[in-house]
Amino acid sequence: MKNELVIVIDFGGQYNQLVARRVRECNVYCEIYSYKIDIEKIKEMNPKGIILTGGPNSCYESGAPTYTKELFELGVPVLGLCYGAQLMSHVLGGEVKAAPVREYGKTEVIIDKPQSKIFENISTPTICWMSHFDYIAQTAPGFEISAHTADCPVAAAENVEKDLYAIQFHPEVLHTAEGTKMINNFVKNVCKCAGDWKMSAFVEETIQAIREKVGDGKVLCALSGGVDSSVAAVMLSKAIGSQLTCVFVDHGLLRKNEGDEVEAVFGPEGEYDLNFIRVNAQQRFYDKLAGVTEPEKKRKIIGEEFIRVFEEEAKKIGTVDFLVQGTIYPDVVESGLGGESAVIKSHHNVGGLPDYVDFKEIIEPLRDLFKDEVRKAGLEMGIPEYLVFRQPFPGPGLGVRIIGEVTEEKVRIVQDADAIYREEITNAGMDRSIGQYFAGLTNMRSVGVMGDERTYDYAVALRAVNTVDFMTAEAAEIPFEVLQKVMSRIINEVKGVNRVFYDLTSKPPGTIEFE
Numbered sequence: 270m271k272n273e274l275v276i277v278i279d280f281g282g283q284y285n286q287l288v289a290r291r292v293r294e295c296n297v298y299c300e301i302y303s304y305k306i307d308i309e310k311i312k313e314m315n316p317k318g319i320i321l322t323g324g325p326n327s328c329y330e331s332g333a334p335t336y337t338k339e340l341f342e343l344g345v346p347v348l349g350l351c352y353g354a355q356l357m358s359h360v361l362g363g364e365v366k367a368a369p370v371r372e373y374g375k376t377e378v379i380i381d382k383p384q385s386k387i388f389e390n391i392s393t394p395t396i397c398w399m400s401h402f403d404y405i406a407q408t409a410p411g412f413e414i415s416a417h418t419a420d421c422p423v424a425a426a427e428n429v430e431k432d433l434y435a436i437q438f439h440p441e442v443l444h445t446a447e448g449t450k451m452i453n454n455f456v457k458n459v460c461k462c463a464g465d466w467k468m469s470a471f472v473e474e475t476i477q478a479i480r481e482k483v484g485d486g487k488v489l490c491a492l493s494g495g496v497d498s499s500v501a502a503v504m505l506s507k508a509i510g511s512q513l514t515c516v517f518v519d520h521g522l523l524r525k526n527e528g529d530e531v532e533a534v535f536g537p538e539g540e541y542d543l544n545f546i547r548v549n550a551q552q553r554f555y556d557k558l559a560g561v562t563e564p565e566k567k568r569k570i571i572g573e574e575f576i577r578v579f580e581e582e583a584k585k586i587g588t589v590d591f592l593v594q595g596t597i598y599p600d601v602v603e604s605g606l607g608g609e610s611a612v613i614k615s616h617h618n619v620g621g622l623p624d625y626v627d628f629k630e631i632i633e634p635l636r637d638l639f640k641d642e643v644r645k646a647g648l649e650m651g652i653p654e655y656l657v658f659r660q661p662f663p664g665p666g667l668g669v670r671i672i673g674e675v676t677e678e679k680v681r682i683v684q685d686a687d688a689i690y691r692e693e694i695t696n697a698g699m700d701r702s703i704g705q706y707f708a709g710l711t712n713m714r715s716v717g718v719m720g721d722e723r724t725y726d727y728a729v730a731l732r733a734v735n736t737v738d739f740m741t742a743e744a745a746e747i748p749f750e751v752l753q754k755v756m757s758r759i760i761n762e763v764k765g766v767n768r769v770f771y772d773l774t775s776k777p778p779g780t781i782e783f784e
């Protein structure tokens with residue numbers, strides 16, 4: 270058992286993992302549980318604090334997620350956020366109803382109680398992220414209002430004696446300017462956590478948990494060479510050594526020369542001993558993808574073929590008990606498995622395997638982490654920086670960077686264009702400052718003129734985004750001269766391209782990849 274644990278109780282809101290992540294940023298270990306968790310289990314875990322998340326419901330409606338009043342009588346500090354704040358008020362005898370004015374977006378919050386433990390060193394007014402249609406019309410007995418907005422009389426309330434805190438806005442979202450400080454104040458000032466948990470502890474505990482789970486079983490790891498699966502593979506190798514076999518499928522949708530680069534690092538000549546097997550399955554994937562244009566169908570085909578290849582490898586190795594994947598949290602939430610959020614894209618293989626696969630279980634050691642946390646874990650394990658800070662690359666690879674049908678020729682075009690783009694971004698010294706950047710291939714062909722000849726070629730789209738957690742992103746500002754250089758090199762050096770676009774779309778409404 271962890272000596273300093275904060276529990277997040279999930280009521281189905283969008284930002285649940287962000288809450289956990291902010292707590293971890295305060296160096297306090299944090300776990301998320303569904304609101305269906307039994308109170309006895311919570312007692313057993315003996316948490317230092319409990320945070321109730323937001324959620325899409327109205328707490329006064331029948332059937333809405335709720336929690337027993339006993340939770341607030343355990344003597345453990347509780348912080349309710351948005352729905353959590355309303356639920357706390359409702360359960361303890363306050364009044365929650367539809368707000369006359371809904372609040373959404375950045376809102377000025379006036380702190381009425383600057384001496385509140387939660388608002389220590391917070392300015393007033395302070396900008397906070399609001400997103401609610403219900404409000405606390407009447408606080409529960411024993412509660413004092415500690416903040417309000419122009420439209421919301423109870424932006425925050427507290428019962429200091431019982432260590433109960435209700436906050437109507439979302440401190441976990443970066444738009445709340447001083448939100449991280451507020452969460453830090455809760456875990457340190459109210460819960461009295463020392464804050465000595467570190468990523469190294471996560472790594473050690475995960476390695477230990479893997480060892481216990483796997484026993485003397487055999488493990489097969491899906492290694493793509495990307496940051497996530499590399500960190501997962503090294504973690505597994507530290508946990509169970511030679512019981513691990515890493516299979517690297519070259520599906521022919523990798524970046525230029527990537528297959529050889531991955532082999533150089535993780536293969537027998539490299540610095541790790543991962544029982545590395547490379548499968549050259551390029552043609553299989555191209556054949557399966559011929560004529561397919563629909564993005565979800567492409568993802569499914571690539572995902573399934575991937576599994577098939579693994580299955581074949583597994584059979585060659587003998588019995589395999591576990592399959593490892595480097596799934597990280599944004600993959601989970603965008604596949605519709607992270608609470609109430611809608612399916613945006615089905616990231617391949619997330620959330621289980623098709624029936625015909627005969628592995629006992631899947632291991633996803635990074636499932637709760639955001640990308641930057643995965644990188645921290647990688648550095649903790651001594652993985653070199655050049656690997657840890659590698660560009661993220663989607664599992665279905667160039668398959669989701671080529672709009673429309675995938676063909677060998679299109680793969681070659683996008684690989685060459687992307688290699689030039691990456692080279693020039695590195696030359697401009699921007700390779701570490703941009704979150705993710707790559708070239709994609711539009712399905713558009715247009716007329717151009719080259720030399721004295723008419724051309725009818727493809728348009729390449731350049732993408733570069735800045736993002737903290739890959740859930741939201743903004744187009745990166747790249748100096749025009751750099752873009753021009755990339756454009757002229759691509760058009761001159763890559764056969765089949767006569768136009769280059771720069772994609773300015775943010776996420777939302779766009780996504781980072783093109784499909």
Ligand code: XMP
Nearest residue numbers: 615616617661662663664665739780781782
């Ligand atoms: P999107 O395009 O969803 O990308 O904004 C967010 C992050 O996820 C990566 N991505 C994927 N990763 N399978 C993956 O393993 C996929 O199907 C997939 N689609 C997007 C993307 O590269 C970005 O880092």
